[in-house]
Amino acid sequence: MAEHYIGLMSGTSVDAIDAALVRFDPRPSVVAARSFPLARDLRARLRAITDQTPLGIAAQLDVELGRLFAAAALELLRDAGLPPAAVRAIGSHGQTIWHAPASEPPYTLQIGDPNVIAERTGITTVADFRRRDLAAGGQGAPLVPAFHREVFGSPAETRCVLNLGGIANITVISEDAVLGFDTGPANTLLDSWIASQRGDAYDAAGAWAASGQCSPDLLEALLADPYFALPAPKSTGPEHFSRAWLREHLAAFPGLAAEDVQATLVELTARTVAAAVRQYAAGAAKLLVCGGGVHNRLLMARLTALLAPMEVASTASAGIDPDFVEACAFAWLARQRLAERPGNVPTATGARAPVVRGGVYSGKV
Numbered sequence: 001m002a003e004h005y006i007g008l009m010s011g012t013s014v015d016a017i018d019a020a021l022v023r024f025d026p027r028p029s030v031v032a033a034r035s036f037p038l039a040r041d042l043r044a045r046l047r048a049i050t051d052q053t054p055l056g057i058a059a060q061l062d063v064e065l066g067r068l069f070a071a072a073a074l075e076l077l078r079d080a081g082l083p084p085a086a087v088r089a090i091g092s093h094g095q096t097i098w099h100a101p102a103s104e105p106p107y108t109l110q111i112g113d114p115n116v117i118a119e120r121t122g123i124t125t126v127a128d129f130r131r132r133d134l135a136a137g138g139q140g141a142p143l144v145p146a147f148h149r150e151v152f153g154s155p156a157e158t159r160c161v162l163n164l165g166g167i168a169n170i171t172v173i174s175e176d177a178v179l180g181f182d183t184g185p186a187n188t189l190l191d192s193w194i195a196s197q198r199g200d201a202y203d204a205a206g207a208w209a210a211s212g213q214c215s216p217d218l219l220e221a222l223l224a225d226p227y228f229a230l231p232a233p234k235s236t237g238p239e240h241f242s243r244a245w246l247r248e249h250l251a252a253f254p255g256l257a258a259e260d261v262q263a264t265l266v267e268l269t270a271r272t273v274a275a276a277v278r279q280y281a282a283g284a285a286k287l288l289v290c291g292g293g294v295h296n297r298l299l300m301a302r303l304t305a306l307l308a309p310m311e312v313a314s315t316a317s318a319g320i321d322p323d324f325v326e327a328c329a330f331a332w333l334a335r336q337r338l339a340e341r342p343g344n345v346p347t348a349t350g351a352r353a354p355v356v357r358g359g360v361y362s363g364k365v
């Protein structure tokens with residue numbers, strides 16, 4: 001019998017809560033989906049979190065976000081005309097406020113209290129998807145390769161999926177293995193730079209970047225970051241590719257026009273993604289792209305040029321709206337959790353073994 005799940009996601013771009021109502025029959029299809037933009041003030045407070053932030057502030061944000069996630073789920077159900085009782089469970093990734101898989105001990109922290117979500121919606125909620133994998137020696141991320149394999153994999157050919165969120169990550173699905181890792185920064189630096197220079201939340205369609213020129217010298221300096229040369233599996237976040245990281249590099253290029261910096265950042269993402277795809281997915285015929293970066297025309301054009309003759313296309317061409325692939329993945333991960341099936345791919349996260357990931361917070365009893 002078909003079952004409904006809701007997936008909730010707020011990524012490293014801290015732009016919006018993406019919510020998807022997914023029907024499993026047993027293959028997933030999106031019944032309804034919506035992005036709920038985060039208020040400017042909340043976005044700023046989340047982005048201001050550092051390792052010096054008082055615990056009380058983080059703990060309050062945990063509850064505040066839990067309420068917003070719950071409201072998003074309820075509103076989505078209103079859109080779809082479905083009662084909460086028709087939903088088997090919610091899978092909520094939460095908002096990552098810190099991800100440090102390489103420190104000792106390794107740790108990762110997502111907020112958006114699942115107790116609040118379960119209480120306010122009455123729907124069983126699965127959350128805290130990363131930490132079990134970390135405990136099993138993995139990076140805790142990327143979380144979506146198992147889902148990508150399920151919906152985009154093909155026994156006939158190697159497929160490659162690229163998610164252009166705050167950070168860019170790829171999944172390579174071949175006959176005998178699934179690889180997945182973060183290639184480096186995507187929207188996090190693009191958003192941060194345009195916000196600091198023009199006050200815009202993001203560079204719509206990449207138009208501002210397209211008005212500038214890539215600086216080969218700055219690009220070379222950025223590409224020298226050791227993360228890019230690390231072997232996969234690996235994961236990173238805006239803690240590393242931060243505003244401070246960019247400012248340090250820019251100090252050597254005082255005369256550079258602001259739009260040239262934006263153009264160089266687009267090129268940085270395109271080059272590092274293309275290098276990773278060539279190294280790990282050389283046999284793939286097609287690159288399927290999802291995440292908000294799919295709307296950045298300059299970035300998509302550069303990827304297409306750098307990877308030719310490989311076809312570069314939105315996941316819409318494979319049946320899933322590129323803005324909701326990740327939210328769908330959390331609906332799927334919740335379903336895996338309730339069935340006690342693994343949700344990680346050890347070759348993607350580096351974990352010792354497959355693990356059942358996520359904690360379960362019961363809904364109405």
Ligand SMILES: Nc1ncnc2c1ncn2[C@@H]1O[C@H](COP(=O)(O)OP(=O)(O)O)[C@@H](O)[C@H]1O
Binds near residue numbers: 015187190203292
């Ligand atoms: N029309 C657009 N043009 C260019 N970039 C866009 C557009 N729409 C969204 N984006 C980018 O996508 C980001 C959100 O992508 P998303 O997949 O939600 O990332 P995350 O998972 O990190 O939250 C925005 O912050 C913005 O940088």
Ligand SMILES: [Mg+2]
Binds near residue numbers: 010011013017
């Ligand atoms: Mg987002």
